[in-house]
Amino acid sequence: MQLVIPCMRRASLFVLLYVFLMPFCALSMPAGTVLEPPQATVSGTVTDTSGNPLAGVNLVVESKLIGTMSGLDGSFTINAGPTDVLIFSMVGFKTLSVSIGGREEVFVSLEEDVTVLGEVVLNAGYYTVSEKERTGNIAKVSQQDIEQQPLNNPLGALQGRVAGVEIMQTSGVPGAGFDIKIRGQSSIRTGGNDPLYIVDGVPYASEPLGDVQTSGSILPGGKGFSPLNLINPADIESIEVLKDADATAIYGSRGANGVVLITTRSGSIGKTEVALDISTGFGRVANKMDLLGTEDYLKMRQEAYFNDGIEPLPFNAYDVNGTWDQNRETDWQKELFGKTAQLTTVKGTLSGGNEQTRFLVSGSFNRQTTVYPGDFDNDNISVLANFHHKTKEDKLTFRFSVNYATSDNNLVATDLIREALALAPNAPKLYNGDGGLNWENSTWNNPLRNLEGKYLAKGNNLIGNASVDLRLLKGLHLTTNLGFTQSHLKELRTIPSTTFDPAFGLGSDQSSAIHNNSDRTSWIVEPQLNWSHDMGSTTLDILIGATLQEQNSNRLSQFAMGFTNNALIENIGAASDLFIIGNSEVQYRYAALFGRFNLNHKGKYILNITGRRDGSSRFGPDNRFSNFGAIGAAWIFSRESFIEDHLRFLSYGKLRGSYGTSGNDQIGDYQYLDTYSFDNAQYQNIFGLYPTRLFNPGFSWEENKKLEFAIDLGFLLDRITLSGSFYRNRSGNQLVGIPLPATTGFGSLTANLDATVENTGWELGLHTINLRTEHLTWTSSINLTLPKSKLLEFPDLEGSTYANQLVIGEPLNIIKVYKSTGVDPQTGLYGFEDFNGDGIISTLEDRQVVKNLNPKYFGGISNNLSYRNFTLDALFQFTRQLGRSYLANRGVVGSMSNQSKNVLNRWQEVGDQTVIQRFTSGQDPEGSMAHNFFTESDASIEDASYLRLRTLSLSYQIPLERDFKCKIFLRGQNLWTITNYSGLDPETRSSSTIPPLRYITLGTRLTF
Template sequence: MKKLSFFMWRKSLLLLFYLMMVPLLKGTLFANTFHRPLQTVVTGNVTDADGLPLSGVTIQVESKDMGTISDIDGSFAIHVFPTDVLVFSMVGFKTLSVSVANRDKLMVQMEEDVTVLGEVVLNAGYYTVLEKERTGNIEKVAAVDIEKQPMSNPLAALQGRVAGVEVVQSSGVPGAGFEIKIRGRNSIRTSGNEPLYVVDGVPYASSTLGESQASGIILPGSGISPLNNINPNDIESIEILKDADATAIYGSRGANGVVLITTKKGTVGTDGLEIDINTSMGKVANTVDLLGTREYLEMRLEAYDNDGIDPLPFNAYDINGTWDTDRETDWQDALFGRTAYITNVRSSFSGGNALTRYLLSGNFNRQTTVFPGDFANDKVSVLGNMSHRTPDDRFKIRFSANYTFDDNLLPGNNPVLESFLLAPNAPEPFNEDGSLNWEGSTWNNPFRLFAEKYEAKSSSLISSAYVGYSLMEGLELSASLGYTETNLDELRTIPATVYDPAFGLGPESSVAFHNSGKRNSWVIEPQLNWAFEKGPFEIRTLVGMTFQEQKSERLSQLAFGFSSNGLIESISAASNLLVIGDDQTQYRYNAAYGRVNLNLGETYILNLTGRRDGSSRFGTDRRFANFGAVGAAWIFSNETFVAKALTFISFGKLRGSYGTSGNDQIGDYQYLDTYSFGFAQYQNVVGLRPTRLFNPIFSWEENQKLEFGLEMGLFKDRIFLSANRYRNRSSNQLVGIPLPGTTGFSNINGNLAATVENSGWELQLNTQNIVTEKFRWSTSLNLSLPKNQLIAFPDLEGSTYANQLVIGEPLNIQKVFRSTGVDTQTGLHGFVDVNGDGAITSPDDRQTIIDLNPEYFGGLENSFSFGKLDLDVLFQFTKQKGFSFLSSRAVPGAMSNQPGQVLERWRTSGDRTTVQRFSSGLEPMALTAFLNYSQSDAAIVDASFLRLKNISLSYPLLEQSSAPFGCLLYLRAQNLWTWTDYDGLDPETRSSNAIPPIKYVTVGAKLTF
């Protein structure tokens, strides 16, 4: 009876989906129902040569857009006609065609092919292309790799896996963002380098709606990231579009590359329920080795002795007997050393037949923090989609909706810096009654920071629809529609209890930051596709248009003057309100685009793309611009003379592309005269003040992209090599052009004839090292060798950028003093007096250039299969420089803890060392010398690292073909080890004030019914 009721429930759900679509399809579903006797359900299993089940095999009905994927136990089910032919394909196996021939069950055995390309289909945005026939540079990260990592931001899945894509995590705090650069930094403006994000065909804005005064302290960088509202567990694949051929069809929006995110869809076959449950435990991946109490006290006493200060000052509480000199506290462990936990539960129900597919999934994720207290990030997401096609394949419709709600509660302040400042013998933080211990007003108790709270409640809706109709064979008219909406409510509270009670501050001194933001966007893209094939010649074309509008609004207020701290979260309870931000913007964009793809014998391929863009961010005379690209490929392994002469080459392709794209990432209304409300009042009226000058010729940045690539498979693709050489030049830079102070404005937004070039090599190597009946081992290596350079900037020396940029050097540089080392007689740092004026001053003597860009970066992955046991190991590596941890500290000897390396300091005349003598910070010469050191080349250290990024071990405990349900057990680890000589918390962030990436260990089970 249980099986029967479950069966009836599934059929009822299917019937409900059918009835929902009836008004749209005008009866076509019922027509399909009446014709179903013409079809039959074919079931079966797919195995390899050893009889082991193969999961993830694509099973396609030949010449029709119908298919499914084999389950974890190799089983499949598909609706077909008795005369149909099924095509079985999977990377690493030869494609196999099997005729149904009136059979209702098939047992299929696939032969090893050790191929890398196979029939892999890539999403290029407006169209799809086979991996082996692509002319552009597109890289794909599939769900099988994304699911191996416990993460809240999908960009984390790209780290170490994609050549040419540098992804840096800003902090290990839940909700923190990632900085992504696809082939380097194109714009002088730091805010103009974001790629375009497209989720299921809908553009998704990645800029934060947050207020920096609310979120910027605990979430460094861009604050709360909207990309955290995209659930990684719902993602089927992420494609990265890099070169002109791949990005030009996106025009201005693709100047910095395109990130295409595709969510999971229903599969053809028996309705199925999947439940995935896992839990993770995490700690900060690294802490700094600081001085213990004994070494610290010795340092402090020596510092005062060096400075000739006796007796000790009254406020030297750590050494003058006020504090217990026998106490020792590891403040890093106390403030961010707790264990963080992640609980993740995902369930999905999917299925369908050859004509209709559906999926409904839900996900709950709870992530606690490494801070003391009940801080956590709760996220709930729901994904639903459905697709239908008529029996004659003339009409198609798809719909998808993804909704996420995120509630993130964090401390309102960052305790990391405080943990380094505190003396190890600082007082006990709590009194016996649990209240904060202020030790007679001799210190700022660090646990006061946790009385500050930051809460961000955000929601995101991403919905898309597609309707297509075949006018005639090879000609299809379609339209894509999308709507997104993002909402954010932030609250940061700073109660007066964070201050020493001796100050006598009451709730009237409490402060709260309230920020509310909303963004919605719609897009409509009609498109006409035409395909023609005759003999070896094939042509595919598309033309389309884009109409997009985006509206954003944000109100940020500072509230203070409360009667009670219990009312601090209520804005209406404040006696004073100050508006610190009130923005309402509208952005409109439209374009016409086209593509022509010519393919001769699957050997000679030419791809032409073009787009005319219009953006509301520019003046009426410069609002439109044209962009385009040409890409070509020669698959020389298909040439007869190559196949005969070079039999070891199984695949070979040369390709190249050149084209242009634009950039309008400058913000809205930047070309207009604008006014803002002032803070002062005149006769109880708030005045206006001019904030921007009008510039009617404000126009696009332009990015010219050139690339050449070689792809080669050897020995039946047992070895597959890809090499790409690229050069991108971004000109007509959108910057603030300086103005004389007499104008009343510091600059005017305009275009500058400055040019930034990014060039480099991208290398990828995939090998099938061992392939036997019981053991398989494959390796994947990617290596990026980037170079960033400013090649032109008119009158740079006379501009405000003179101290930041140098022609011929990268954008990400630092001008620093040149160190001569620690003087063996004085024990103080010395520096080169560049201008010879007898003094070390900035900026005149800061002329040594340090490049902080990575010299190279990449990843190495090894995959092993021992029968049914699968093991994947991913390493991430980067060669780079960074500022030392010591350079961000107080002068060694001051009332602040120090890293252990300071013990190698100068002590007596003649000592040769890299650490100057201890000083209390009260002696001017020692203090100045150390401050100059922190801005010198002596403070630059090797920040290279090799990180064991991910380990994944999985085993199918039960297989659905022989049990009531399938069960896959897995064990995973993230950020497990990092090998580096960097002396700070983390070489990736290279920050002295950010929580490093968290080291997680995850156990879980995936159940399929």
């Protein structure tokens, strides 16, 4: 459910403080409770192998719910019998079982377990690094976190879990994607801020292959479904996000906006294992608008015409003049998007291997239906094969993986949300008595007409990777990485004549369809030479390599019209008229040399230097190559003797920093060349070409300079870990469209502009192990991001076409609006401040109020609780932000469009103090103009902050025989939201598309 409370800020702060303080309160609580009379008192001391006392060690009596925790001096006292067994456990040390054997005092020494923080291996792309010794900012989300959510897109697993990464689901429609920004928006171009995606070492293009004319009416952005939906989240082992210069510079220009590394699952050493996962669930729109019922709606309409002085009522005011039944009331939200969506997933996996050879093969099927009326769904099928082999002497290692997926997307061609929210509650019924669509004598457009048209998208994707590692000498390895990707998308949007009122007399010869076929293939070759040398107290790692990559894309979009029968509308060959509306063939080539120098002295002082020289075919010959690099350093001060001797509670401490540069070539291909487009018009039966772009070989790379300082701390043997980072990214030499005079025949020229965008912020993370006993474990994690962004400089901004869009000192994601003075008590109309005092409210001079639509802060809170075979996971996501209100996207209040019940608090007579202007039918020019100004004023911007229970998962491992395992789980997503936002959903902040659905799934995992 969605709760609207009077004070979002106070409630959110209370919840955050409560969840934040719970782990620390738990640290002081006893780990067990005496449930039976004690037989004796046993005391003792717990130390490490060096004799240092250990505080916070969990002690439990085996097979009994009796436990305690060692004190600061390592001492403990517990009630136990003379034949009982004590179990000692603590993070960072191996669990130890000790028999009391009639003793009254027990002295225990625990052995350090190095398989904790120091052994957490992070994928940094061309190399791996331990969590403790990394110099860059790398965040990791593991398979355990990914599988908690019923996802079709792997980016959904990052929501609320990674600091500095802002992710928004664009729609609840199957196949829709996510908008992602890693540390803010650096490029003025909206299309220049996407991160680099790497799947098993292969670059993966995330740009949709769809065409705006086919998918624009159903999928946000108009680009078709996201290619990332063709990567099955269930096949992913981990996702790493590289953020700072030290982590991303080795990727050069491609890593300017961050890097997302996706690693698929591989086989493990052990007997061959078969796993079967089956789950099913349902989803619904989590929130409905509280709209006017028929009685209030008709009063609004009548009052609107009275205020406008219109009498009698117009003939086309069907809702209020008696043409439509004034006693009818329909919940159009329920009718048009109130259906329950079904979700079904089946997956099978075969894996196993030994020390030399490991393998994994898996296949999965996923079906997701929609909340619209009708039979619409999205079917995904994916296959993953992963093979890993090495010789006994580890001289040769070979790895091969292939991931193939297909998608069949069948959707309604037009989203029904907008009509569902706008239709009059007394609008006619949907069907006639004979089951046909009811057009009510041509007095309305039946919303189900949209079901006559379809959006069909069939896509497939192949990702193949092979890597060979050959040990030439001791410490010297030659590695070659080979990758290939192929994507294909076939889209069809149909607009049959049955979409229109039969009274128009349109036949199938007026039916039309838009076909889009797109292909994209790419290959990459990356030879690398790595040398590692141990000089005693100092370890040296040197990596040099090269990259050769080529990507080819093709697209053909055609408009077909005139069919003898609507049954043939999907057959392009049956059309009488055919027009080419888009035809392109694009090649992109990229080459680079890169290197890394890493020095580790005594495990305390670490230096990491990376560099890369990039070449891109997107620039002219004189600016095709550029150099990028970074330096990172870390000091693990907790390994200094003066820290180890005097601050024993501090188990880990590291200071790190980095600075470097990266570039950006996300401008599209052939931007520097004269280009021409195909013209459908004919002259003497010959098709012509027309110029679309001017030659400009002078522009070059955008440049992003990144700076970061950070501290990582661990307390009580890493039972509490804390991290904090400050970053500053400055992006200059912006690639934008420079406006040209209309006399040139071109609107703009792509060129570099001496504008600079700065993104700064703080990223904070806290992880605690609140309880850890033999059977009970409770851990918590919190991340918080405090971002800031501003445009530092932009030459002659006021004289450019960006003057009404950007402001020096403000973020890029702003909106310039009028300043509302409220509803005038005398006229009942919205009023606005006249900044230039000319007595006229105008677009340029009076839109002077700046509203920042970037989040003020965002983050997540997760808790994991495990008791015996039960596991409970909960993830809360929160964001503090502004958004466009519901009224900002609606028609004039009083016109033939339903409204929120909030509009009842309107102006009615002179002297009224209200927030809603008087009702107007839309035929009063003053009232309509005031409403239009209102939608572009600060009064239409509201608090869109929210706290959401993003994920809740409960699982139980059924205790069975050793060779057979059965796990059942119940999972939910988007279950609960606290917000003040007036629209359907504060995440999308849109009233024209389906919001993310609330899903509940039940499933089982069988392992043989």
